[in-house]
Amino acid sequence: MATEGFxxxxxxxxxxxxxxxxxxxxxxxxxLDDLQIKEVxxxxxxxxxxxxxxxxxxxxxxxxxxxxxxxxxxxxxTKERAYFEAVTLKEHGRxxxxxxxxxxxxxxxxSLIAMRYLEPPHIILRKGLIAGxxxxxxxxxxxxxxxxxxFCTSLLYHSTTVHRQAVAEFCGNLELCRLxxxxxxxxxxxxxxxxxxxxxxxxxxxxxxxxxxxxxxxxAELKSMFCERAQALIHGDLHTGSxxxxxxxxxxxxxxxxxxxxxxxxxxxxIGNLILAFFSQDGHADPVNDRKAYKQWILRMxxxxxxxxxxxxxxxxxEHKDGSGEAYLSAVYNNPELFLLAQRKYMKDLxxxxxxxxxxxxxxxxxGVAHVEDFESIHDASKRAYCERRALEFAKMLLKERRRFQxxxxxxxxxxxxxx
Amino acid sequence: MATEGFxxxxxxxxxxxxxxxxxxxxxxxxxLDDLQIKEVxxxxxxxxxxxxxxxxxxxxxxxxxxxxxxxxxxxxxTKERAYFEAVTLKEHGRxxxxxxxxxxxxxxxxSLIAMRYLEPPHIILRKGLIAGxxxxxxxxxxxxxxxxxxFCTSLLYHSTTVHRQAVAEFCGNLELCRLxxxxxxxxxxxxxxxxxxxxxxxxxxxxxxxxxxxxxxxxAELKSMFCERAQALIHGDLHTGSxxxxxxxxxxxxxxxxxxxxxxxxxxxxIGNLILAFFSQDGHADPVNDRKAYKQWILRMxxxxxxxxxxxxxxxxxEHKDGSGEAYLSAVYNNPELFLLAQRKYMKDLxxxxxxxxxxxxxxxxxGVAHVEDFESIHDASKRAYCERRALEFAKMLLKERRRFQxxxxxxxxxxxxxx
Ligand SMILES: Nc1ncnc2c1ncn2[C@@H]1O[C@H](COP(=O)(O)OP(=O)(O)O)[C@@H](O)[C@H]1O
Ligand SMILES: Nc1ncnc2c1ncn2[C@@H]1O[C@H](COP(=O)(O)OP(=O)(O)O)[C@@H](O)[C@H]1O
Ligand SMILES: [Mg+2]
Ligand SMILES: [Mg+2]
Ligand SMILES: [Mg+2]
Ligand SMILES: [Mg+2]
Ligand SMILES: [Mg+2]
Numbered sequence: 123m124a125t126e127g128f129x130x131x132x133x134x135x136x137x138x139x140x141x142x143x144x145x146x147x148x149x150x151x152x153x154l155d156d157l158q159i160k161e162v163x164x165x166x167x168x169x170x171x172x173x174x175x176x177x178x179x180x181x182x183x184x185x186x187x188x189x190x191x192x193x194x195x196x197x198x199x200t201k202e203r204a205y206f207e208a209v210t211l212k213e214h215g216r217x218x219x220x221x222x223x224x225x226x227x228x229x230x231x232x233s234l235i236a237m238r239y240l241e242p243p244h245i246i247l248r249k250g251l252i253a254g255x256x257x258x259x260x261x262x263x264x265x266x267x268x269x270x271x272x273f274c275t276s277l278l279y280h281s282t283t284v285h286r287q288a289v290a291e292f293c294g295n296l297e298l299c300r301l302x303x304x305x306x307x308x309x310x311x312x313x314x315x316x317x318x319x320x321x322x323x324x325x326x327x328x329x330x331x332x333x334x335x336x337x338x339x340x341x342a343e344l345k346s347m348f349c350e351r352a353q354a355l356i357h358g359d360l361h362t363g364s365x366x367x368x369x370x371x372x373x374x375x376x377x378x379x380x381x382x383x384x385x386x387x388x389x390x391x392x393i394g395n396l397i398l399a400f401f402s403q404d405g406h407a408d409p410v411n412d413r414k415a416y417k418q419w420i421l422r423m424x425x426x427x428x429x430x431x432x433x434x435x436x437x438x439x440x441e442h443k444d445g446s447g448e449a450y451l452s453a454v455y456n457n458p459e460l461f462l463l464a465q466r467k468y469m470k471d472l473x474x475x476x477x478x479x480x481x482x483x484x485x486x487x488x489x490g491v492a493h494v495e496d497f498e499s500i501h502d503a504s505k506r507a508y509c510e511r512r513a514l515e516f517a518k519m520l521l522k523e524r525r526r527f528q529x530x531x532x533x534x535x536x537x538x539x540x541x542x
Numbered sequence: 543m544a545t546e547g548f549x550x551x552x553x554x555x556x557x558x559x560x561x562x563x564x565x566x567x568x569x570x571x572x573x574l575d576d577l578q579i580k581e582v583x584x585x586x587x588x589x590x591x592x593x594x595x596x597x598x599x600x601x602x603x604x605x606x607x608x609x610x611x612x613x614x615x616x617x618x619x620t621k622e623r624a625y626f627e628a629v630t631l632k633e634h635g636r637x638x639x640x641x642x643x644x645x646x647x648x649x650x651x652x653s654l655i656a657m658r659y660l661e662p663p664h665i666i667l668r669k670g671l672i673a674g675x676x677x678x679x680x681x682x683x684x685x686x687x688x689x690x691x692x693f694c695t696s697l698l699y700h701s702t703t704v705h706r707q708a709v710a711e712f713c714g715n716l717e718l719c720r721l722x723x724x725x726x727x728x729x730x731x732x733x734x735x736x737x738x739x740x741x742x743x744x745x746x747x748x749x750x751x752x753x754x755x756x757x758x759x760x761x762a763e764l765k766s767m768f769c770e771r772a773q774a775l776i777h778g779d780l781h782t783g784s785x786x787x788x789x790x791x792x793x794x795x796x797x798x799x800x801x802x803x804x805x806x807x808x809x810x811x812x813i814g815n816l817i818l819a820f821f822s823q824d825g826h827a828d829p830v831n832d833r834k835a836y837k838q839w840i841l842r843m844x845x846x847x848x849x850x851x852x853x854x855x856x857x858x859x860x861e862h863k864d865g866s867g868e869a870y871l872s873a874v875y876n877n878p879e880l881f882l883l884a885q886r887k888y889m890k891d892l893x894x895x896x897x898x899x900x901x902x903x904x905x906x907x908x909x910g911v912a913h914v915e916d917f918e919s920i921h922d923a924s925k926r927a928y929c930e931r932r933a934l935e936f937a938k939m940l941l942k943e944r945r946r947f948q949x950x951x952x953x954x955x956x957x958x959x960x961x962x
Contacts, residue, residue, distance in 0.1 A: 290713035296706040312873040335880045350772050453732040460755045
């Protein structure tokens with residue numbers, strides 16, 4: 123681990139750092155006189171500075187603390203995650219440059235990444251969803267990002283040689299994986315000092331999660347899949363807080379949890395967080411806006427995201443079926459009927475994985491350590507608990523019964539059919 | 543890769559090597575005067591020398607050729623596999639010292655392992671099965687080896703930290719994995735210059751394998767599991783030719799294909815090769831011995847191996863349920879009913895994986911590049927084809943319908959119920 127030579131920067135020392143780094147100076151058109159620097163980190167692990175000069179700009183992300191910000195020094199965390207974040211931004215950017223900010227500079231010793239500044243009106247998607255804003259290209263863009271990054275880092279696209287080498291490298295990001303294992307797959311299902319929920323309203327609900335044998339059996343399967351299955355280079359934290367949007371633009375940031383893992387973990391994170399956004403809407407309704415139409419829009423996004431993902435992913439597969447991917451050799455899957463059957467089976471399994479991981483991600487946001495602003499911003503605790511309970515009940519059902527859903531439309535219908 | 547300093551040894555230079563290696567000299571009680579040296583390699587990749595002195599002995603295995611012996615220089619193969627074999631002998635030996643020959647010396651540059659000589663009457667199990675010899679402790683010993691090595695290298699026993707580090711290391715054995723991927727999961731299902739079968743008898747059968755859509759869909763799933771799922775440190779080549787036996791002793795050798803992979807790949811290799819032995823018996827029957835009783839003994843071994851494996855594996859799990867394994871935290875799987883359900887689900891999935899991989903291993907031995915002596919030693923080609931066809935048909939059924947078997951007894955009954 124790189125600790126030698128590391129210095130946590132503040133706004134002042136950051137300027138010195140920039141001045142001493144030619145690639146950063148040139149990004150600013152060598153106009154370093156009146157730089158505006160603003161710390162905007164809202165995450166739990168890192169510092170993020172926006173740097174704006176008169177002739178250019180960028181964002182600096184430094185993983186400054188060797189522990190988790192919101193919990194404190196009791197939860198140490200390697201700084202090497204900066205390396206995996208930088209490598210993943212570049213690798214995902216290679217396959218989907220329009221949806222990933224360009225990396226300008228990476229300093230491993232300093233755990234520091236400089237990347238494109240996603241200028242206003244870019245905001246974090248989660249905030250847009252809370253505000254009730256529609257993003258017409260969201261499903262199109264997110265399906266593009268997920269299909270390209272997941273397909274192109276899987277055995278559908280590359281050889282097992284390339285794959286095993288890449289898997290080996292990302293095994294190094296194990297501390298971040300362990301955090302996921304704990305907060306997603308373990309803590310919500312046991313007593314843990316870190317867990318919290320809207321108390322006392324959800325006391326019984328949290329207990330019910332801890333006592334649900336069928337649920338815990340399914341969670342074990344998902345946890346094993348997360349720990350053992352190197353299907354593709356996943357982002358690892360693809361909730362709506364890792365996406366920045368405008369009306370026309372969608373950008374995926376913050377892949378520090380990246381690892382070779384199951385594709386459904388990314389797809390599920392995104393869809394699960396959209397479902398959370400859906401269930402939070404009742405808490406944001408007011409006399410001016412009852413959010414009814416907006417709720418339907420969110421459901422449409424869920425449906426479109428998966429359906430477009432499926433379409434783009436299988437189209438990539440069609441295009442590359444004679445390529446270097448080694449999972450389905452064209453000499454073996456050599457007739458159109460068989461090829462179609464293989465794709466259908468693959469996509470059906472992937473849908474079920476995605477629903478399972480999505481549901482697990484929902485549950486942990488309601489009874490685990492880290493909650494989501496969608497619910498947290500509902501100040502009336504009883505109203506918040508009502509929204510959270512409905513989301514939790516749906517997630518539990520989805521996790522246990524995911525295999526009975528054949529299409530995403532059936533999932534959306536199940537949400538629409540819930541009693542209010 | 544270590545090529546610098548490498549020299550392929552012959553019987554003469556081997557003596558020089560031994561003399562220059564103190565640990566080997568001392569294994570021979572420093573009595574180096576009239577060493578008997580015999581090359582016994584029957585494999586395709588390596589040279590194996592038995593070294594016997596007046597006061598000690600050992601076996602030297604050198605992976606001398608950077609390609610596969612039987613195919614020639616057209617199929618290059620890294621010498622680093624010696625490293626993975628040595629590491630695995632030691633790791634598996636650590637968990638199950640009674641079933642793995644002790645490693646005395648490893649020389650990475652020379653791709654050379656010295657290990658305990660498994661003295662006569664040890665013979666390769668496959669040869670014993672062809673000769674019709676019963677080994678009363680076989681199921682007991684093999685279930686012990688598999689349960690210990692697989693359990694203790696899985697997330698049931700160790701932390702995800704240890705696991706990801708070990709997975710990363712074994713990703714380096716990718717060339718041997720690629721060989722498995724090709725010869726087990728790809729070549730038998732397509733036209734390949736390497737494939738062969740008992741022609742012309744099985745021409746139509748080989749073609750049927752290549753045209754069986756349902757079979758090829760299932761094989762894709764198994765191949766993905768092999769390539770993606772790092773469940774435990776598997777031997778990787780656990781057929782009956784990798785086991786040496788006497789009446790009282792069972793020793794597992796030759797783990798050069800070791801990798802973190804699905805446990806079912808090892809269990810299936812062993813059971814699948816026992817099933818091959820079963821189907822070959824009709825070809826070895828003669829007026830003196832109709833092999834009927836021996837066939838029943840093989841079936842009993844199949845059943846006992848799995849059932850004892852299951853028992854020993856779950857016993858280990860019971861014993862270590864509060865240990866460092868992170869797949870099933872005791873705080874989550876915290877009531878006896880749930881814990882039992884979790885074990886049952888795990889073992890049911892593992893049985894299905896094992897049957898699938900076992901069947902795939904059977905198929906490849908009949909229509910792929912490398913055949914087994916069980917059948918090859920049946921000189922009458924039409925008789926051989928008859929035995930092979932029955933094995934092939936059973937394997938195809940098993941691969942496609944493995945999930946309908948709830949116990950190993952049902953599999954054995956299905957074999958017994960076959961029309962002759
Ligand atoms: N490239 C960028 N352009 C603009 N804002 C950014 C950029 N990267 C991060 N941010 C802002 O900083 C916040 C924290 O960044 P993020 O990478 O998510 O860090 P963390 O890992 O700490 O969550 C984001 O939520 C976003 O508001
Ligand atoms: N430790 C040993 N003691 C006795 N014989 C051995 C030993 N190891 C290997 N052999 C003999 O050498 C043969 C080849 O060894 P093996 O490790 O299987 O090499 P390969 O990888 O070439 O198949 C075995 O089938 C067995 O007959
Ligand atoms: Mg973030
Ligand atoms: Mg982050
Ligand atoms: Mg061998
Ligand atoms: Mg061999
Ligand atoms: Mg071998």
